[in-house]
Amino acid sequence: xxxxxxxxxxxxxxxxxxxxxxxxxxxxxxxxxxxxxxxxxxxxxxxxxxxxxxxxxxxxxxxxxxxxxxxxxxxxxxxxxxxxxxxxxxxxxxxxxxxxxxxxxxxxxxxxxxxxxxxxxxxxxxxxxxxxxxxxxxxxxxxxxxxxxxxxxxxxxxxxxxxxxxxxxxxxxxxxxxxxxxxxxxxxxxxxxxxxxxxxxxxxxxxxxxxxxxxxxxxxxxxxxxxxxxxxxxxxxxxxxxxxxxxxxxxxxxxxxxxxxxxxxxxxxxxxxxxxxxxxxxxxxxxxxxxxxxxxxxxxxxxxxxxxxxxxxxxxxxxxxxxxxxxxxxxxxxxxxxxxxxxxxxxxxxxxxxxxxxxxxxxxxxxxxxxxxxxxxxxxxxxxxxxxxxxxxxxxxxxxxx
Amino acid sequence: xxxxxxxxxxxxxxxxxxxxxxxxxxxxxxxxxxxxxxxxxxxxxxxxxxxxxxxxxxxxxxxxxxxxxxxxxxxxxxxxxxxxxxxxxxxxxxxxxxxxxxxxxxxxxxxxxxxxxxxxxxxxxxxxxxxxxxxxxxxxxxxxxxxxxxxxxxxxxxxxxxxxxxxxxxxxxxxxxxxxxxxxxxxxxxxxxxxxxxxxxxxxxxxxxxxxxxxxxxxxxxxxxxxxxxxxxxxxxxxxxxxxxxxxxxxxxxxxxxxxxxxxxxxxxxxxxxxxxxxxxxxxxxxxxxxxxxxxxxxxxxxxxxxxxxxxxxxxxxxxxxxxxxxxxxxxxxxxxxxxxxxxxxxxxxxxxxxxxxxxxxxxxxxxxxxxxxxxxxxxxxxxxxxxxxxxxxxxxxxxxxxxxxxxxx
Numbered sequence: 145x146x147x148x149x150x151x152x153x154x155x156x157x158x159x160x161x162x163x164x165x166x167x168x169x170x171x172x173x174x175x176x177x178x179x180x181x182x183x184x185x186x187x188x189x190x191x192x193x194x195x196x197x198x199x200x201x202x203x204x205x206x207x208x209x210x211x212x213x214x215x216x217x218x219x220x221x222x223x224x225x226x227x228x229x230x231x232x233x234x235x236x237x238x239x240x241x242x243x244x245x246x247x248x249x250x251x252x253x254x255x256x257x258x259x260x261x262x263x264x265x266x267x268x269x270x271x272x273x274x275x276x277x278x279x280x281x282x283x284x285x286x287x288x289x290x291x292x293x294x295x296x297x298x299x300x301x302x303x304x305x306x307x308x309x310x311x312x313x314x315x316x317x318x319x320x321x322x323x324x325x326x327x328x329x330x331x332x333x334x335x336x337x338x339x340x341x342x343x344x345x346x347x348x349x350x351x352x353x354x355x356x357x358x359x360x361x362x363x364x365x366x367x368x369x370x371x372x373x374x375x376x377x378x379x380x381x382x383x384x385x386x387x388x389x390x391x392x393x394x395x396x397x398x399x400x401x402x403x404x405x406x407x408x409x410x411x412x413x414x415x416x417x418x419x420x421x422x423x424x425x426x427x428x429x430x431x432x433x434x435x436x437x438x439x440x441x442x443x444x445x446x447x448x449x450x451x452x453x454x455x456x457x458x459x460x461x462x463x464x465x466x467x468x469x470x471x472x473x474x475x476x477x478x479x480x481x482x483x484x485x486x487x488x489x490x491x492x493x494x495x496x497x498x499x500x501x502x503x504x505x506x507x508x509x510x511x512x513x514x515x516x517x518x519x520x521x522x523x524x525x526x527x528x529x530x531x532x533x534x535x536x537x538x539x540x541x542x543x544x545x546x
Numbered sequence: 547x548x549x550x551x552x553x554x555x556x557x558x559x560x561x562x563x564x565x566x567x568x569x570x571x572x573x574x575x576x577x578x579x580x581x582x583x584x585x586x587x588x589x590x591x592x593x594x595x596x597x598x599x600x601x602x603x604x605x606x607x608x609x610x611x612x613x614x615x616x617x618x619x620x621x622x623x624x625x626x627x628x629x630x631x632x633x634x635x636x637x638x639x640x641x642x643x644x645x646x647x648x649x650x651x652x653x654x655x656x657x658x659x660x661x662x663x664x665x666x667x668x669x670x671x672x673x674x675x676x677x678x679x680x681x682x683x684x685x686x687x688x689x690x691x692x693x694x695x696x697x698x699x700x701x702x703x704x705x706x707x708x709x710x711x712x713x714x715x716x717x718x719x720x721x722x723x724x725x726x727x728x729x730x731x732x733x734x735x736x737x738x739x740x741x742x743x744x745x746x747x748x749x750x751x752x753x754x755x756x757x758x759x760x761x762x763x764x765x766x767x768x769x770x771x772x773x774x775x776x777x778x779x780x781x782x783x784x785x786x787x788x789x790x791x792x793x794x795x796x797x798x799x800x801x802x803x804x805x806x807x808x809x810x811x812x813x814x815x816x817x818x819x820x821x822x823x824x825x826x827x828x829x830x831x832x833x834x835x836x837x838x839x840x841x842x843x844x845x846x847x848x849x850x851x852x853x854x855x856x857x858x859x860x861x862x863x864x865x866x867x868x869x870x871x872x873x874x875x876x877x878x879x880x881x882x883x884x885x886x887x888x889x890x891x892x893x894x895x896x897x898x899x900x901x902x903x904x905x906x907x908x909x910x911x912x913x914x915x916x917x918x919x920x921x922x923x924x925x926x927x928x929x930x931x932x933x934x935x936x937x938x939x940x941x942x943x944x945x946x947x948x949x950x951x952x953x954x955x956x
Binding site for chain 1: 550556559598602657690694793818830832833842843844845
């Protein structure tokens with residue numbers, strides 16, 4: 145009997161998750177998984193933040209009901225989420241001209257944003273991504289009905305920021321197009337603009353009258369300081385950009401599987417924010433009706449309880465510091481191995497990921513000969529590096545690059 | 547100049563506006579018969595005792611963390627949830643042709659199924675395939691399929707307002723006359739909003755036509771266990787269709803039967819023709835999930851999986867479900883008895899013949915308005931009431947109010 149689905153092709157495996165699959169199958173005791181971006185402690189184990197455990201205990205003791213959240217999510221979460229990004233003294237918050245809704249982590253936030261722009265953006269439905277960008281950005285915007293374009297960003301010759309190329313490309317973007325900016329800890333390169341460079345980017349974006357879409361998935365995780373990591377977002381708003389913003393709490397609170405995120409639209413005034421809010425609800429309802437409570441409740445409890453917030457800031461700082469230390473140890477290890485290459489970019493880059501500069505053939509050798517798993521573009525997740533394996537990693541990288 | 551200055555104010559979603567109005571009402575005897583969530587006889591939300599137990603287990607298990615679930619969800623949730631719908635001994639499961647996608651509630655499961663069908667059903671990328679939803683149906687069905695890209699979402703005849711029952715002839719007629727390959731959204735049990743389900747013989751007739759005319763079966767199962775109190779009984783239609791050999795989808799919600807409303811626990815069960823088809827379908831489902839929410843939330847799925855996979859907890863859960871179903875049946879019986887005792891004009895058998903959380907009272911929009919404005923009893927403009935909003939303490943007031951309304955307002 146013929147099937148409805150005879151013509152359905154096998155979908156290609158997800159490149160990032162495929163790395164983990166291969167890693168799992170490897171029997172080498174020295175194997176390292178430097179693929180997916182989830183934080184690991186110095187023993188290579190998942191890390192549940194103590195502020196999260198404390199928040200969970202508080203929540204359990206409250207014996208709350210499980211009634212549906214509003215479509216836009218838990219109010220005390222959305223408010224705290226916006227404050228975290230914009231700063232408690234933000235004029236935007238004071239005038240109530242933002243709408244912030246709880247979303248299904250960063251992906252859900254980007255998707256709602258993409259759907260909203262697709263339906264309501266009066267300008268060209270073209271989204272300009274930095275080259276390269278997180279792999280999932282492209283299909284998210286495409287599925288929402290937008291076209292993808294790119295601006296130069298990463299300079300492979302320096303493993304750094306192609307500032308001139310970026311400005312040059314941005315200056316040519318048609319007016320009212322959408323430009324995606326990674327707020328901090330650029331994924332996958334770890335290369336962030338410096339403040340003076342952000343200022344020039346803001347100027348040219350303003351000149352071109354572009355709609356700015358910030359993706360902030362690593363606030364606190366990049367430098368260890370949440371205000372420092374939000375600097376670009378806040379600067380742009382001060383400069384008059386009415387941005388849209390996606391936030392994720394997957395990494396900075398370790399709430400990965402609870403799916404905690406926010407989507408913000410900065411509007412002209414409170415009245416416009418109300419109209420935008422009503423339309424966001426119309427978009428959300430036919431996708432999942434209303435968001436999940438658990439993670440948002442944990443995040444809200446942490447952000448809104450001074451003791452817990454304090455602990456959290458310390459733990460985020462701790463995670464960021466461990467990453468920074470691993471960067472330093474990796475470079476020191478490579479020097480010790482006798483590598484003649486310049487590895488400064490490993491220290492200059494920031495956040496969870498490092499664009500090593502390794503070529504696909506070198507990546508392949510690293511995987512085959514040393515059981516070090518990473519994505520083909522040479523990206524490694526520093527979170528997977530520990531003081532116990534950083535020496536081995538240095539050995540491997542040196543072996544394939546000497 | 548704002549890019550969003552032209553964004554119009556959207557109308558609020560009716561059922562949530564109703565709850566809002568109820569909240570704002572100061573009348574001491576107000577009653578909320580609107581949104582579909584279970585209430586105890588004290589009118590309070592009810593966290594199932596088994597859920598409280600399992601949450602404690604989770605909080606104290608140091609081995610558990612908050613890592614990402616796989617894209618398709620928690621494996622032990624997906625398989626046990628599908629077993630609930632199809633039965634432990636389902637031949638389809640034994641033949642390795644049943645798979646599932648953990649989704650954000652029943653809504654999320656419908657969404658994933660709709661997105662998949664729009665891409666791959668009936669000639670690929672076919673947005674023109676008619677999607678039939680019952681008249682009336684849960685109001686979000688239309689939006690889910692329209693937003694997934696289907697151009698043509700239409701009603702199939704279902705509710706016979708005059709006789710307050712199923713319009714079987716109309717339903718079968720639509721099945722016979724619709725374009726071949728049309729997609730039909732069927733309510734597995736406890737039809738929302740009418741509470742009127744086909745009998746087993748009627749389901750068999752429906753299945754016959756759907757098989758002959760190659761129509762796609764998409765079940766929406768949001769009340770399994772909640773309708774009759776028996777999981778098996780409430781799954782009869784779904785299992786019958788599976789036994790007939792359909793390739794089909796079943797969107798399951800655990801919001802009501804587990805009381806896990808805000809944790810968004812749903813499952814899209816996929817019955818394929820064979821294991822190879824299933825593998826390819828699931829690989830494409832992953833791509834759709836990845837651009838919508840990447841991977842689903844873990845808390846609710848864990849609670850359900852732990853419960854379903856432990857014999858004692860499973861037993862306890864079934865008891866909890868029966869408690870809810872029994873209270874609803876009691877309220878139905880009492881409401882009908884009181885209306886009959888009051889001599890309220892009209893027949894009220896439908897109150898006890900209908901099944902599940904909702905009842906289509908038959909009140910018209912003017913009468914509904916009277917109920918809301920004059921009696922502070924909140925129900926949907928369609929005349930739908932949530933039986934869970936009734937308690938032994940307010941049922942007299944509600945019965946008297948219906949009596950007054952029906953007598954005063956035509």
